[in-house]
Amino acid sequence: MKKKGSYLNLEVAFQQAAEKFARLDPAAAARQAGCTYHSEGCLEVPFLNQDYRVDPASGKAYLGGSEAPLYHNIILLHYLVTADGTPLTGEWISYRHLPGGEIYMEPFQRRAVIPFLQAFGYQPELFEQAALSLGGYRAPMGKPGMVVPVLPRVPLAFVLWPGDDEFAPTANILFDARAASYLPTEDYAHLPALALGAMKASLQR
Structure with missing residues (x-):
C-alpha cells in the first residue's frame, strides 16, 4: 500500500x-x-x-x-x-526480514516504531493496559513486550524498553516468521499504526 x-x-x-x-x-x-x-x-x-x-x-x-x-x-x-493457511511458527522476525522489507525500513520506522515510542516510551504500564484491551498477551521479550492479535493469523509483537531520567526508550515491532503468508510486506508498515491508534483509543474509554 x-x-x-x-x-x-x-x-x-x-x-x-x-x-x-x-x-x-x-x-x-x-x-x-x-x-x-x-x-x-x-x-x-x-x-x-x-x-x-x-x-x-x-x-x-x-x-x-x-x-x-x-x-x-x-x-x-x-x-x-x-492468507494461505500456513501455520504460524511463534518465531519473531524484524520488519527488515520480511520479503523486500529492507526497502521499506525508513517508512516503517517513521510510521510504526517512532509513534510507538512517542505514545508509550515512558509509560510502560499504560502500554500494557492498552495492549490487554485489544486481547494482547505478554511477549517473551521486552520490558514489557506485548503480542497484539491484530487479525486472526497476524500477531504483532510490540517490544518496549522504557526510558527513564538517564536513558531514552527503545522499541521494536516484530512479526511471525510466516507473516508473508498473510499480508503483503508493505501493509505491515502501516498495520502497527492502526494497532497503536486502537490502543490509544482504548485508554480514552
Whole structure:
C-alpha cells in the first residue's frame, strides 16, 4: 500500500483487492484466514478486537451495521486474498526480514516504531493496559513486550524498553516468521499504526 492518504488512490486499491477476492471461494478463504464463513454468505473477521463482516460479492466490510473505513476495508481484503493457511511458527522476525522489507525500513520506522515510542516510551504500564484491551498477551521479550492479535493469523509483537531520567526508550515491532503468508510486506508498515491508534483509543474509554 502507498502511504495512507496518497495510497495510489484508495478507491483503485479497493477495487483491485475486491476483484481478487470475488474470484475466490469464500468458504476456503475463511478457513485459510482463520475466520468464520456464515451461511448467508458473509465472512466474519476479527480485526483489532472488533468483528467485521465482509461481503464477498462487493468486497465491502462492515462494522456494527456501518461501512468500515476504506483503509481498514483494504487491509481486510488483502488479508483474505493473501492468507494461505500456513501455520504460524511463534518465531519473531524484524520488519527488515520480511520479503523486500529492507526497502521499506525508513517508512516503517517513521510510521510504526517512532509513534510507538512517542505514545508509550515512558509509560510502560499504560502500554500494557492498552495492549490487554485489544486481547494482547505478554511477549517473551521486552520490558514489557506485548503480542497484539491484530487479525486472526497476524500477531504483532510490540517490544518496549522504557526510558527513564538517564536513558531514552527503545522499541521494536516484530512479526511471525510466516507473516508473508498473510499480508503483503508493505501493509505491515502501516498495520502497527492502526494497532497503536486502537490502543490509544482504548485508554480514552
